[in-house]
Amino acid sequence: MERIPVIEIFGPTIQGEGMVIGQKTMFVRTAGCDYRCRWCDSSFTWDGSAKHEIKQMTAEAIWQQLKQLGGDRFNHVTISGGNPALLKGLRALISLLKEHNIRIGLETQGSVWQDWFYDIDDLTISPKPPSSNMETNFTTLDTIMERLTAHRGQVSLKVVVFNDEDFAYAKHVHQRYPTVPFYVQVGNDDIHEADDITLRLKLLQKLEWLVEQVVQSNEMNDVRVLPQLHTLLWGNRRGV
Ligand SMILES: C[S@@+](CC[C@H](N)C(=O)[O-])C[C@H]1O[C@@H](n2cnc3c(N)ncnc32)[C@H](O)[C@@H]1O
Numbered sequence: 001m002e003r004i005p006v007i008e009i010f011g012p013t014i015q016g017e018g019m020v021i022g023q024k025t026m027f028v029r030t031a032g033c034d035y036r037c038r039w040c041d042s043s044f045t046w047d048g049s050a051k052h053e054i055k056q057m058t059a060e061a062i063w064q065q066l067k068q069l070g071g072d073r074f075n076h077v078t079i080s081g082g083n084p085a086l087l088k089g090l091r092a093l094i095s096l097l098k099e100h101n102i103r104i105g106l107e108t109q110g111s112v113w114q115d116w117f118y119d120i121d122d123l124t125i126s127p128k129p130p131s132s133n134m135e136t137n138f139t140t141l142d143t144i145m146e147r148l149t150a151h152r153g154q155v156s157l158k159v160v161v162f163n164d165e166d167f168a169y170a171k172h173v174h175q176r177y178p179t180v181p182f183y184v185q186v187g188n189d190d191i192h193e194a195d196d197i198t199l200r201l202k203l204l205q206k207l208e209w210l211v212e213q214v215v216q217s218n219e220m221n222d223v224r225v226l227p228q229l230h231t232l233l234w235g236n237r238r239g240v
């Protein structure tokens, strides 16, 4: 059986971001990313710093670990990374979770397509704004969004915003795919801040700024503004 590179499995916790914010869920975080966002809060998945933690796991072994951690206290699993869309082999895990009646969320940046996207219940596509230093390939993204919107599963777009330029990018993405539920998310500039109270204060100020941008814009009448709830609650800790 094909192996999946996994860097952490944790939960039950709540989904802190996006379309199913607040949903009780387990997390499976895969290793490896085709991007290197300047502000990535999960850079340990791709920068080599946690290389020794990567386990090549079968779908069955991942399921066993989810059950060991969560028992019968979950029915939703979120797959994130890194970029899980790099892994064709996730198909086996998705099938296994479905057999066990588990709903599946997945986070990816929209740089790579996989046919198993159709089997994700809550799919978040999160293209990256200029502050990330990454460049969006809109030809690829157009193809992905076309395939997904022709299909009934739940899909949303989520753009992290750090500054005015990012907000302009968010507007552009929203206008390009106007029928797709659209979220803007507060960017966390302080991914090494260890003091939760300082961090919370800064993040809430940024949330207020972002709400103000949306309120003032006639092009952002049908968007949702969200913080990263898990960061407000638990700061920059891993595995929450
Ligand atoms: C760590 S990424 C992993 C999945 C995939 N690579 C992606 O970027 O969508 C999960 C989510 O966290 C967001 N994120 C990463 N670093 C962040 C930060 N410093 N502040 C706010 N959101 C961040 C990403 O934009 C993405 O929506």
Ligand SMILES: Nc1nc2[nH]cc(C(=O)O)c2c(=O)[nH]1
Binding pocket: 013, 014, 015, 016, 017, 027, 042, 080, 081, 107, 230, 240
């Ligand atoms: N609680 C919680 N919610 C999340 N939503 C997206 C996350 C991610 O890192 O992809 C994440 C995470 O790491 N923790």
Ligand code: SF4
Binding pocket: 033, 034, 035, 036, 037, 040, 041, 042, 043, 045, 081, 082, 083, 109
């Ligand atoms: S695409 Fe996602 S995991 Fe990859 S570097 Fe950017 S935020 Fe991090």
Ligand SMILES: [Mg+2]
Binding pocket: 041, 042
């Ligand atoms: Mg995260």
